[in-house]
Amino acid sequence: MQYLTKIFSAVLLVVGLVAGAQAQSSAQDRAAALRAQLAEVQTQQADKQMRLAQLEEALKPENIANSLAGVGSTHPEELREMRRKQLESERAGVTAQLDQLAVSQRRLETAIAEADAAAYQQSARPNDAGASNKGPNAASVENTTTTRPRTTRRRTRRVRPRRTSSRS
Numbered sequence: 001m002q003y004l005t006k007i008f009s010a011v012l013l014v015v016g017l018v019a020g021a022q023a024q025s026s027a028q029d030r031a032a033a034l035r036a037q038l039a040e041v042q043t044q045q046a047d048k049q050m051r052l053a054q055l056e057e058a059l060k061p062e063n064i065a066n067s068l069a070g071v072g073s074t075h076p077e078e079l080r081e082m083r084r085k086q087l088e089s090e091r092a093g094v095t096a097q098l099d100q101l102a103v104s105q106r107r108l109e110t111a112i113a114e115a116d117a118a119a120y121q122q123s124a125r126p127n128d129a130g131a132s133n134k135g136p137n138a139a140s141v142e143n144t145t146t147t148r149p150r151t152t153r154r155r156t157r158r159v160r161p162r163r164t165s166s167r168s
Contacts, residue, residue, distance in 0.1 A: 028119045030115045030118075034108055037108055041101055041105050041108060045105065048094050051094050058087050064080050064087070
């Protein structure tokens with residue numbers, strides 16, 4: 001029977017160690033996944049900024065006129081105005097997307113910092129994996145917790161010098 005108890009305790013200890021390692025690994029995995037998302041957001045931001053620069057260049061009056069040079073119309077100013085409005089609405093959409101990406105980037109950076117802190121805390125914790133999965137003999141150890149006696153500082157008594165009296 002003692003043999004089975006020892007085997008059972010050993011199995012529980014191994015399971016506890018594996019669970020502790022998985023918890024730390026999952027926090028590190030979460031941080032890595034968040035970093036990958038952040039890299040993706042930064043790539044999208046770079047693409048949107050490049051598109052915004054293209055739109056800014058296309059919105060210049062001479063570039064609008066050049067883009068419509070091959071189109072014949074009796075009212076070229078209306079065509080130029082329509083093209084300008086189209087480019088401005090696209091610019092507003094790209095700017096809104098850039099704002100959303102900036103918010104997402106800040107949120108991801110905060111989440112990465114929290115995940116890194118959690119991973120650090122898990123790695124700094126003493127390996128207490130078997131604490132929740134203790135064997136049947138562990139109950140007696142838990143119930144007999146040793147507490148340190150409270151020590152108080154005692155006041156030292158002053159010793160008064162004795163008076164020597166001469167009683168005769």
